[in-house]
Amino acid sequence: MGSVLYQSGSPLASLHTSVLEWYDANARVLPWRDPAAGPWAVMVSEFMLQQTPVARVLPAYQRWLERWPKPADLAAEPPGEAVRAWDRLGYPRRALRLHAAAQAIVERHGGEVPDDHAALLALPGVGTYTAAAIASFAFGQRHAVVDTNVRRVLARALTGVAQPTISPTAADQRLAVTALPEDVRTAARWAVASMELGALICTARTPRCGDCPIRSQCAWVLAGSPPYEGPPRKGQTYEGTDRQVRGRLLAVLRSEHGAVPKKALDACWQDHVQRERALDGLVADGLVEPLPRNQYRLPT
DNA sequence: AATACGTGGAG
DNA sequence: TCTCCAAGTAT
Missing domain, CATH: 1.10.340.30 (Hypothetical protein; domain 2)
Structure with missing residues (x-):
């Protein structure tokens, strides 16, 4: 399918050019880059x-x-x-x-x-994202690097909807592959540039369409920027969850270099049952190492 | 496929 | 204040 898509003047080629030029002028200076x-x-x-x-x-x-x-x-x-x-x-x-x-x-x-x-x-x-990211960013290879930023950019620019699906789909991956420039070096630049556009301009909450280099080509903008239609995003609560308890327990263990008596951990959380469950979970995950005499520490 | 998994800044 | 959400992975 590539040949038509990548002819000069084709919609995708124009998209690539606009995003790449924008990236060259606006990319953040980050140490890993x-x-x-x-x-x-x-x-x-x-x-x-x-x-x-x-x-x-x-x-x-x-x-x-x-x-x-x-x-x-x-x-x-x-x-x-x-x-x-x-x-x-x-x-x-x-x-x-x-x-x-x-x-x-x-x-x-x-x-x-x-x-x-x-x-x-x-x-x-x-996982799939990180493997592609390392191969592309570090080694200049041609891969579809599909993270939440890219999914959002493609959802808007190409699909014409306000938000991508809640979780990544095979369709996202296919779309990203389709949108990937043929030329290896261009593909690698596109990967980081399209991600940067999502991070700085095509943001989740309030996209800065006025500053967007592809606003004139964006399917979502051209459709009148219709609002998101789909299943409501489940706002995850954090207060009172096992995750919060795990966080507290680990914070204590991080601060102590030696063995920590269980008594010190008990002070983290009132609910005995939940506290024990969280601690067991940390041990099961290998994040905490149980010691004799009711003591714990970070894994050695 | 749905769920678990931390933390804190921004609007 | 409170909700949203930030370059995902593993099970």
């Missing part, structure tokens, strides 16, 4: 950016790479150190998976982040 940063830096950033905003990632990212400049540096440390360094980025299982991925890289890839998409996908914590 420095060409000298390398694949490991890209990989660390991608793990941290899974569901966590750029602003909160920045300081943790800097400290992480300073301390563990190569996968082998991280792999040589206990997983608990990764959890501690993860600080308050949220979803600390990502820290554990990044640590496990670093070990896998040492064992299976000689300590170098693999450039093969399938090899990336086989690493702990690397």
Whole structure:
């Protein structure tokens, strides 16, 4: 299907040109985008950016790479150190998976982040998005890099709806593949540029269409910017959930370097049943290590 | 396919 | 204040 789509003057080619020019002029300067940063830096950033905003990632990212400049540096440390360094980025299982991925890289890839998409996908914590992102951002390959930003940009620009589906679909993936420029280098630039457009202009809440480089080509805008129609998005409550309890427990364990008596953890949460469940869950996830004499610590 | 999984800033 | 939501993955 490609040939017609990519002729000069075709709708997609025009879209590509507009977004790429906009990116060249408006891209944020981010440390993992420095060409000298390398694949490991890209990989660390991608793990941290899974569901966590750029602003909160920045300081943790800097400290992480300073301390563990190569996968082998991280792999040589206990997983608990990764959890501690993860600080308050949220979803600390990502820290554990990044640590496990670093070990896998040492064992299976000689300590170098693999450039093969399938090899990336086989690493702990690397899913379809992250594998494509590393392959594209770090190695300049041609992949559809489909995150929430890209899904939203494509939903609006091409499908003409206000919001993408609540969860990623195969249709999203197909659409992204269809929209991917044929040329490898252009595809890699498009991947990061379309994501950046979603992050800065084509935002979820209040899109800045007045500043958008493709507003004249956007199917949603051309349709009169119709409001979102679809199932209501379930606003997840956090107060009172096991997640909150886990967060509190882990915060205590992160702050203590040695063994923590269970009594100190008990102070985190009133409800005994829920507290025990949360602690058991942390142990089951490998985020906490139980010790003799009713003590706990981060995994070694 | 639906659900679990943290945290905190912005509007 | 309170809701929304931020470069997803694993089960």
